[in-house]
Amino acid sequence: MAIHQDANGFWQVQIQRKGIPRIRRRGFLSRDAAAVFERSYLEKYQVAAGSLGDGRLLSELIELWFVRHGAHLIDGKRQRRQLLVMATELKNPVASRLSLDQFVAYRYAKTQRADAARQRLFNQAHHSLIAMFNRLHNLREIDYTSPVCNLALIEL
Numbered sequence: 001m002a003i004h005q006d007a008n009g010f011w012q013v014q015i016q017r018k019g020i021p022r023i024r025r026r027g028f029l030s031r032d033a034a035a036v037f038e039r040s041y042l043e044k045y046q047v048a049a050g051s052l053g054d055g056r057l058l059s060e061l062i063e064l065w066f067v068r069h070g071a072h073l074i075d076g077k078r079q080r081r082q083l084l085v086m087a088t089e090l091k092n093p094v095a096s097r098l099s100l101d102q103f104v105a106y107r108y109a110k111t112q113r114a115d116a117a118r119q120r121l122f123n124q125a126h127h128s129l130i131a132m133f134n135r136l137h138n139l140r141e142i143d144y145t146s147p148v149c150n151l152a153l154i155e156l
Contacts, residue, residue, distance in 0.1 A: 002014050003035060003038065006026065010028060011027075011028040011030065011031050013026075013038050013041075015041060015042065020045040023041065043100070044099070054094075054142060054143075057087075057093070058087040058090065058092055058094075058095045060095070061095045061141075061142070062084055062087060063080075064141060065083075069139070082125050082128055083128055085125075086125055089110075090106055095142075098147070100148065100151060103151065122154065126153055126154075129146075129148055130146075130148065133145065
């Protein structure tokens with residue numbers, strides 16, 4: 001993966017990593033534009049460090065979180081049920097490949113015509129998902145962070 005400037009002064013990007021399609025793009029006017037393209041392409045294919053080897057489903061990570069941490073919480077069972085419902089509605093993707101676009105589309109569908117109370121409930125579920133990923137990362141069960149963790153909660 002590299003960003004180079006060609007003889008004409010334009011910038012070009014070449015990305016070649018195991019597990020994703022190789023790509024070369026030319027004609028960027030600035031290095032920043034080339035870097036933005038590179039980041040968005042890599043995010044699209046979820047090439048976070050070490051995420052290619054983890055093929056566990058979202059529901060499997062939820063169960064792992066519950067065993068390692070959630071069972072010790074007062075409302076751990078409720079959070080587990082809430083997270084499993086969310087995983088089912090997301091069609092239980094491979095957790096390391098859960099994309100930001102996929103989650104935003106799900107959030108839009110769930111909150112499109114929702115009142116403030118339902119939006120608060122969705123924010124709670126989203127926050128539980130963020131906390132689950134963060135806790136598993138802190139416990140060294142996963143070695144990547146989910147793009148869902150960087151998405152802001154709904155403003156009420």
